[in-house]
Amino acid sequence: MGNAIQNEDYLFKKVYDHVLHRIERNEWKEHKKLPSVRQLASEMNIHRLTVLKAYQLLKQHDKVYVKDKVGYFVQSNVTKNLEYLDNPIVSAYVQKNHLSEIHQSPVSYNFSQALIDPNLLPNQYFSSYVKKVFDLYPKVLATYSTVQGDLELRESLTRYFINQYKTHLNPDNLLITSGSQQAIHLIAQTFIKSGDAVLFERPSYSAAIDIFRAQGAQIVTVDIHPNGYDLEQVERYLKQYKPRLFYLIPTFHNPTGYTVSAGQRKKLVELAEQYRCLLIEDDASHDIYFDHAPPPPIYTYDTAGTVIYIRSFCKYISPGLRIATVICQSSLMKSLITVKSLTDNGSPLLNQKIFLHYFSSLRMQQHLEKLRIALQIRKEIMEEELGVTDWKWTSPKGGLNLWVQLPDNLPTELLLTKSIEQSISFVPGQVCDPLKQLSSWIRLSFSYANEKQLSEGVKRFVAVAQSLL
Ligand SMILES: Cc1ncc(COP(=O)(O)O)c(C=O)c1O
Numbered sequence: 164m165g166n167a168i169q170n171e172d173y174l175f176k177k178v179y180d181h182v183l184h185r186i187e188r189n190e191w192k193e194h195k196k197l198p199s200v201r202q203l204a205s206e207m208n209i210h211r212l213t214v215l216k217a218y219q220l221l222k223q224h225d226k227v228y229v230k231d232k233v234g235y236f237v238q239s240n241v242t243k244n245l246e247y248l249d250n251p252i253v254s255a256y257v258q259k260n261h262l263s264e265i266h267q268s269p270v271s272y273n274f275s276q277a278l279i280d281p282n283l284l285p286n287q288y289f290s291s292y293v294k295k296v297f298d299l300y301p302k303v304l305a306t307y308s309t310v311q312g313d314l315e316l317r318e319s320l321t322r323y324f325i326n327q328y329k330t331h332l333n334p335d336n337l338l339i340t341s342g343s344q345q346a347i348h349l350i351a352q353t354f355i356k357s358g359d360a361v362l363f364e365r366p367s368y369s370a371a372i373d374i375f376r377a378q379g380a381q382i383v384t385v386d387i388h389p390n391g392y393d394l395e396q397v398e399r400y401l402k403q404y405k406p407r408l409f410y411l412i413p414t415f416h417n418p419t420g421y422t423v424s425a426g427q428r429k430k431l432v433e434l435a436e437q438y439r440c441l442l443i444e445d446d447a448s449h450d451i452y453f454d455h456a457p458p459p460p461i462y463t464y465d466t467a468g469t470v471i472y473i474r475s476f477c478k479y480i481s482p483g484l485r486i487a488t489v490i491c492q493s494s495l496m497k498s499l500i501t502v503k504s505l506t507d508n509g510s511p512l513l514n515q516k517i518f519l520h521y522f523s524s525l526r527m528q529q530h531l532e533k534l535r536i537a538l539q540i541r542k543e544i545m546e547e548e549l550g551v552t553d554w555k556w557t558s559p560k561g562g563l564n565l566w567v568q569l570p571d572n573l574p575t576e577l578l579l580t581k582s583i584e585q586s587i588s589f590v591p592g593q594v595c596d597p598l599k600q601l602s603s604w605i606r607l608s609f610s611y612a613n614e615k616q617l618s619e620g621v622k623r624f625v626a627v628a629q630s631l632l
Pocket residue numbers: 277341342343344345368412417445447475476477478482486487
């Protein structure tokens with residue numbers, strides 16, 4: 164019996180991959196009709212129900228669509244994600260990074276980049292620290308860091324996390340990575356095989372979607388709302404799809420700005436333990452709050468080693484230093500360190516030492532307090548300018564973005580083209596949606612443009628949008 168089930172799962176996956184492979188290789192072009200269930204079942208010598216199940220999952224993953232009583236057809240956006248390079252030397256296909264394409268247009272009113280205005284970061288202070296770091300560690304450029312990360316930095320971060328959250332932790336549970344982007348990539352490489360189901364919030368951070376897709380993951384989505392998730396839906400999906408992991412951004416979520424409550428955090432850990440699903444908690448904006456600090460990270464509720472926590476300090480201390488840390492239990496850590504060693508042999512030691520000395524200084528707290536006020540003011544300017552429209556959004560309590568719902572009849576792609584002509588950029592909701600829908604939503608970042616640019620740029624943007632209605 165057990166074998167029969169395994170065999171059926173295997174065959175089902177084989178059909179799924181067979182169809183997807185043909186679509187991705189452009190052998191079956193968009194809007195082409197797939198072979199009928201009966202035909203493919205007979206060609207592959209398997210049961211019709213197995214083919215039907217694979218077709219239904221392809222539909223759910225938005226690879227194909229159904230025309231009533233006619234059959235299954237190739238969806239139009241499947242191969243858009245994939246760029247076959249004409250160069251014959253490049254044998255693999257390259258997944259596009261949608262967000263970075265938008266960022267490449269130089270604009271005066273930049274609302275697409277969820278980055279903090281460089282003028283708000285401690286540039287001058289850093290330059291004096293660099294000198295101090297060279298005095299303290301004269302050979303800092305003459306040596307490698309350990310692969311896991313500088314011990315002095317891991318000890319300092321361990322003390323910080325213990326003080327903040329009263330958790331049990333030691334420096335061996337920490338891995339220093341070059342930004343959280345690298346951490347996501349290492350995790351995808353370490354824990355995901357092609358065809359594994361992975362749970363994602365919808366919408367989500369677009370680069371993470373692209374990374375897991377490139378690794379061959381089958382993304383299953385859970386909607387995120389201003390109050391968090393529908394936990395019954397989460398449990399149903401954990402049972403149904405047996406995902407390997409759930410990638411989530413529970414604090415000042417990118418792009419929505421929503422924060423998951425402490426109650427849901429606790430329950431999620433219980434569910435994840437019960438269904439043996441890793442929770443990958445990506446926490447890139449934890450300290451960017453406006454009134455109150457957010458609830459403690461999900462990893463602080465974890466006692467069984469179910470959570471891998473990624474904390475980045477890039478955004479609000481120094482994007483250029485590329486410092487983030489991964490916290491997880493030792494058996495998972497071992498594999499991550501191996502993959503990290505194959506990737507870059509450890510993050511640059513100089514960056515880690517500069518970060519260490521700034522992070523443990525009083526200046527850092529003062530910087531954060533000022534930064535929170537400056538960002539809150541920018542958020543309020545953007546909201547005030549948008550106040551003349553009937554667009555909808557939930558005012559975020561932290562983070563860098565507004566997630567805005569436009570009227571249904573506003574064509575977002577045309578809006579992006581026209582906005583870029585007017586030197587304004589934003590991120591269309593589709594880019595943040597694993598299902599590539601959500602076309603009436605956009606992400607507007609209020610953290611990069613200065614107050615004057617925000618005020619002028621949003622006025623112009625609203626005018627462009629209104630001219631299209
Ligand atoms: C949710 C989330 N994760 C990860 C990143 C990547 O950040 P970094 O690699 O600079 O730490 C970002 C940046 O926008 C983000 O918003």
